[in-house]
Amino acid sequence: MTQKTFTAHHGRLVARALEGAWRQDPPPLGLAKEELDEIAPILLKSGAAALVWWRLNRTNESQSYPEFFEAYRQQTLEAAVHEDDVAQVFRVLQEARLDALVVKGWAIAHRYPDPGLRHYSDLDLCVRNEHFQRVSDLVRQSLSTEIWIDLHEGTGALDYATEAEIFDRSIVVPLDEGSSRIPCHEDHLRMLCLHLLRHGAWRPLWLCDVALALETRAANFDWQLFLGDDLKRADWLGCVLGLAHRLLGARVSDTPVAERAATLPNWLLRAVTRRWGRWFNSDYRNTAIPSLWSNKWKPMRVVEDIYFRCDPIGATVEMKGQFNNRPRLPYQLAALMRRVPEVAKRSVRPG
Secondary structure, eight states: OOOGOOOOHHHHHHHTTTTTTTTOOOOOOOOHHHHHHHHHHHHHHTHHHHHHHHHHHHOGGGOOHHHHHHHHHHHHHHEEEEHHHHHHHHHHHHHHHOOOOEEEEHHHHHHHSTSSSSOOOOEEEEEEEGGGGHOOOOHHSSSSSTOEEEEEEEEETTOOOOOOHHHHHOEEOSSSSSSEEEEEEHHHHHHHHHHHHTTTTHHHHHHHHHHEEEEETOTTTHHHHHHSSOHHHHHHHHHHHHHHHHOOOOOOOOSTTTTTTTTTTTTHHHHHHHHHSSOOOTTTTTTTTHHHTTTTHHHHHHHHHHHTTTOHHHHHHHHHHHSSSOOSSHHHHHHHTTTHHHHHHHOOOOO
């Protein structure tokens, strides 16, 4: 599939391919072979191929897609390595009497029914602000450089709850050797939702994470704690759960967001499927200037690049807007203007 074919159609096929794929017993895949062949490159690049293999394997159709099985096999091997990495990291931190939380990647991957289903490459580690420098030095001095750690100073970049609240509510996850800590179910689901929104929902796997966290939540899940007191932010979260329901079939009938899930604005659904239909690498924001410059004689490609780099979802959240039926262009233009100084600075070359 070439770049010129980016449409919501391909995104809708990706969504259909991933419906219920996070479950222990996923539903049979309802795509024709021609449709699956068309989106195979997106599934492989986005890290979602193993989940589709999981569905195909239930009906003995996986033999036709050895590349999907290879993705699953590779991720299974990587999961074992990551498990050892987490144990090693927390052993070093606990010996130094330092706190940390694993978020996103490994923290959600271990809730999938099989360790090879969730692709991730590094460990997202949150540490208390006051301990950040000590942990940073410890990681550099005591851990192998082969362990990729994305170190977060506090939790402010991931959530609007306070660092103290998130650490106090965190839960222990036992490992073969020792233990680790992750956020409680309410905090982690909220982090997953906010991360997805801030990055424009560009990766299908993130919505699978949300669907999984929603359907495997604790029996005593505190919806008030998850949604919070801010009505606008609570609506943001409801919209993400609604996306998981509308696009991937996540179950929301027994939740407080069921009504919101049924009334999502059409532009939101289109924005996600359109985004999934055209694959950008994870550093697409950082390559804005080279990309725009290389396409300077292709006006439509420039428009596409600007659209996806100031996507309507991320722009709405960045400008603290509402997910209503009004046009997104004002939010996108405002977000674009906020980036002008950074773009101008990066555009100036030495000499």
